[in-house]
Amino acid sequence: MPFSVQEPQRSSLSISKSSHLQQLEAESIYIFREVVAECENPVMLYSIGKDSSVLLHLARKAFSPSKLPFPLLHVDTTWKFSEMIEFRGKIAAEYGLDLIVYTNSRGLEQGMNPLTHGSSLWTDVMKTEALKQALEKYRYDAAFGGARRDEEASRAKERVLSFRTSTHRWDPKNQRPELWNIYNTRVRNGESLRAFPLSNWTEIDVWEYIHQEKIPVVPLYFAKERPVVERDDMLIMVDDDRLPLRPGEKPVMRSVRFRTLGCYPLSGAIESTASSLPEIIQEMLGSRNSERQGRLIDHDSVGSMEKKKQEGYF
Template sequence: MSYQTHLQRLEAESIHIMREVAAQFRNPVMLYSIGKDSSVMLHLALKAFYPSKPPFPLLHVDTTWKFREMVAFRDRRAAELGLDLLVHINQEGVAQGIGPFTHGSAVHTDVMKTQSLKQALDLYGFDAAFGGARRDEEKSRAKERVFSFRTRSHRWDPKNQRPELWNLYNGRINKGESIRVFPLSNWTELDIWQYIYQEQIPVVPLYFAAPRPVVERDGTLIMVDDERMPLAPGETPEARMVRFRTLGCYPLTGAVESRAQTLPEIIREMLLARTSERQGRVIDQDAGASMEAKKQEGYF
């Protein structure tokens, strides 16, 4: 018998992690952000529990500023697979009219994403939440555990994480505490795309290049996805051939110019990449350690 390939080993490891969560926790949930990593994570969950359905619901924390195509894709996939999908919106934030244009990316992300996520976790009493984060995404994530302990107030304390040995994951918690679980910890962006290609996993069409209406702001291409986007005097959206390497709130997600319309073209572009994927996220362009600060607050 030949050895396992690197994708087979990554797949097996992720499945192992998911089964541990199903066995160790009372009320787990899978955070589903609709992006390519979430697509892979969901596919792995289908494999992990086959022929059973994944024994947990999906949760999407909707900031109300996601690309319309993302929301359509989310609803379609959940229906096709017959999975339980929970959508949570921070209604307090909606009532206060919080948005990226009026309040800036920091406030918007905090209220509609970080606080909203905490609300949802508390509302449903989830004791474990899967997230699609990868260690290769950002330096502060290189030291993140697969089972990441969170206090009752959802805080992450980098100094107080449990040692993680072999594949023995310690999921014991007291009431109110929780664990964030990262089954894709050891995957890289290239692994994700190779796996999507190999397994023919559906992803949101925004990853593929198409003519889309964009404006350029501070060197970042922002797609005008709906009428809520205020345009400066003289600013007119122009159709450019663009795609997205990562997906989030449309006003905070930069597009890249590309002609990659198929998976092989995306992978080729990836192999020749000269810019890493998070470059497109406005949120990360603060000081080097900004992600670490956000994580301590409870951001994924």
């Protein structure tokens, strides 16, 4: 090596005093504090899933010993798993949260349901549109979300702070550069921002953190015998009697769990016996599929997530 002035110390693996989870935690807390310090009326989107559970935990850490300085907003489509709703109630009571539940009742009045209208239209009306309605109703200028860059290709390029026009659109060609950790939170009247404190977390990080911090999550993530039907190459859980069975379909008990949670007729289960966190993490490390695979809404068309995001979906 003619010019290597200083050999890097290869022997030392003491990269830093803090492990990568502590680094990620500190970065997320920083983002929470920054947005709260600079925005007037923030809210946290709470979807009851594992990412939301981690997000909530980090938010409580960020402001302790103060209470959360913002409410939580759940956009409820009325088709969530019943165990999710039960969990939501318990968490809100236990932590004394200011929880707002919003449903696009106009959509329901028009007879929308996820079974006959297809995942795309359903998501558009009951999630994207509902979210816009809620944000406008309560005039939030900043909304925290649990999106991660490792989830999907178009998320990989989204900033930690993502700006939305007054009609909630995202313009991927006009993002502000984010340098160091100096965040520019300024918006004009009517514009808003979405903040993603989990941007640099991966799915494995989320699970390892849940394990390390003993964060409660919805039991649907753990394998259990559950009534399912096989439909369009997916295992759909029969969560209540609203799911009409097709000819020949008969619910059977299988040991399944969920990697992501949403509306139950649109959330595919995976066959698994992982009933504890270490087992889930072990299963993930050996997994050959990405987590959004079980989601109908991402597969509609190539670049579908990008389109949804431009329209205002989280």
